[in-house]
Amino acid sequence: MAVKERMDYIKKQLHSQSYKLTPQREATVEVLLENEEDHLSAEDVYLLVKDKAPEIGLATVYRTLELLNELEIVDKINFGDGVSRYDLRKEGANHSHHHLVCIQCGVVSEIEEDLLGEVEVKVEREWQFKIKDHRLTFHGVCSKCQHEKDSTNEETGRQTVDQL
Amino acid sequence: MAVKERMDYIKKQLHSQSYKLTPQREATVEVLLENEEDHLSAEDVYLLVKDKAPEIGLATVYRTLELLNELEIVDKINFGDGVSRYDLRKEGANHSHHHLVCIQCGVVSEIEEDLLGEVEVKVEREWQFKIKDHRLTFHGVCSKCQHEKDSTNEETGRQTVDQL
DNA sequence: TACTAAACGATAATCATTATCGTTTTCATG
DNA sequence: CATGAAAACGATAATGATTATCGTTTAGTA
Numbered sequence: 466m467a468v469k470e471r472m473d474y475i476k477k478q479l480h481s482q483s484y485k486l487t488p489q490r491e492a493t494v495e496v497l498l499e500n501e502e503d504h505l506s507a508e509d510v511y512l513l514v515k516d517k518a519p520e521i522g523l524a525t526v527y528r529t530l531e532l533l534n535e536l537e538i539v540d541k542i543n544f545g546d547g548v549s550r551y552d553l554r555k556e557g558a559n560h561s562h563h564h565l566v567c568i569q570c571g572v573v574s575e576i577e578e579d580l581l582g583e584v585e586v587k588v589e590r591e592w593q594f595k596i597k598d599h600r601l602t603f604h605g606v607c608s609k610c611q612h613e614k615d616s617t618n619e620e621t622g623r624q625t626v627d628q629l
Numbered sequence: 630m631a632v633k634e635r636m637d638y639i640k641k642q643l644h645s646q647s648y649k650l651t652p653q654r655e656a657t658v659e660v661l662l663e664n665e666e667d668h669l670s671a672e673d674v675y676l677l678v679k680d681k682a683p684e685i686g687l688a689t690v691y692r693t694l695e696l697l698n699e700l701e702i703v704d705k706i707n708f709g710d711g712v713s714r715y716d717l718r719k720e721g722a723n724h725s726h727h728h729l730v731c732i733q734c735g736v737v738s739e740i741e742e743d744l745l746g747e748v749e750v751k752v753e754r755e756w757q758f759k760i761k762d763h764r765l766t767f768h769g770v771c772s773k774c775q776h777e778k779d780s781t782n783e784e785t786g787r788q789t790v791d792q793l
Numbered sequence: 794t795a796c797t798a799a800a801c802g803a804t805a806a807t808c809a810t811t812a813t814c815g816t817t818t819t820c821a822t823g
Numbered sequence: 824c825a826t827g828a829a830a831a832c833g834a835t836a837a838t839g840a841t842t843a844t845c846g847t848t849t850a851g852t853a
Binding site for chain 4: 484485487489490520521522523524525528547
């Protein structure tokens with residue numbers, strides 16, 4: 466399965482930089498692979514990883530996520546709520562993918578396609594800026610919420626407004 | 630001058646939503662107008678505003694920035710260091726402008742031009758997502774750092790790498 | 794001028810993240 | 824396989840930004 470292969474790939478990356486391959490790190494990566502779409506916070510990862518490795522400490526989770534971020538295996542992202550979220554990079558991707566954040570239900574979904582190719586060429590040329598990575602997030606209303614005019618939403622109670 | 634006019638405009642916006650126009654709020658907005666390019670944190674604003682209104686409290690600065698954010702007079706942005714930064718919207722702009730963050734010297738500069746027009750059309754169409762706002766940040770090496778190969782940098786000590 | 798809700802200042806509380814420190818484990822070596 | 828050193832760990836204290844609380848002050852109005 467793909468999960469196993471990607472796990473092996475990540476293991477190799479750790480090894481190649483002479484980081485040790487501890488069970489805690491393995492369990493953490495496993496959790497990330499199994500919840501790839503979920504934009505987990507450190508706390509989320511901690512709770513999930515405790516099922517696999519109950520003795521793990523929160524500090525270790527933070528340390529591992531930080532390490533994975535440095536190795537560019539995960540992206541540390543921030544949607545403006547007070548927490549960092551950790552997002553596994555697609556295999557071989559050299560940039561962070563884009564996000565859609567629904568301001569009504571809070572759901573975060575992903576755009577894997579890179580929409581910024583031309584934009585980056587322009588920025589590099591006109592601003593003499595050598596781009597290494599990008600962050601692109603759209604805030605708006607997801608298709609589901611656009612159709613639920615009467616949405617009973619725990620976060621804001623806001624109604625859908627001017628779309629459609 | 631433009632500052633005065635924009636101040637009046639912001640005053641009107643506060644008034645129109647029946648928020649009071651206190652000296653503390655006025656001083657805070659003044660600081661934002663006078664340091665528009667600087668991506669100030671709440672603490673930064675606090676220190677600057679103390680010159681104009683020495684008795685102001687940090688809590689009030691946070692409250693005011695929060696209010697201005699809700700009124701869409703400022704954007705609250707986050708570049709991944711632990712602090713929120715507050716960025717005045719250009720007059721009449723209905724979206725956040727873009728940012729370039731230099732990973733070597735830490736300088737943040739702005740792109741005022743909206744580069745996302747076509748991208749947004751595509752996203753709205755293909756993902757059925759009604760966009761209200763966006764956040765776009767490029768991380769990379771600014772033109773200055775690209776030319777300082779021997780950069781003595783207090784943050785990372787990192788050398789310029791593979792560009793040029 | 795007096796009133797009342799809004800706003801304020803000081804500061805305590807919260808909460809995510811980081812640092813510390815003594816213990817445990819991994820992995821290379823004999 | 825046993826051993827030793829460095830790396831990693833778990834528990835928890837410390838930090839630092841932000842938010843909540845609360846008694847006092849003030850802006851805008853009658």
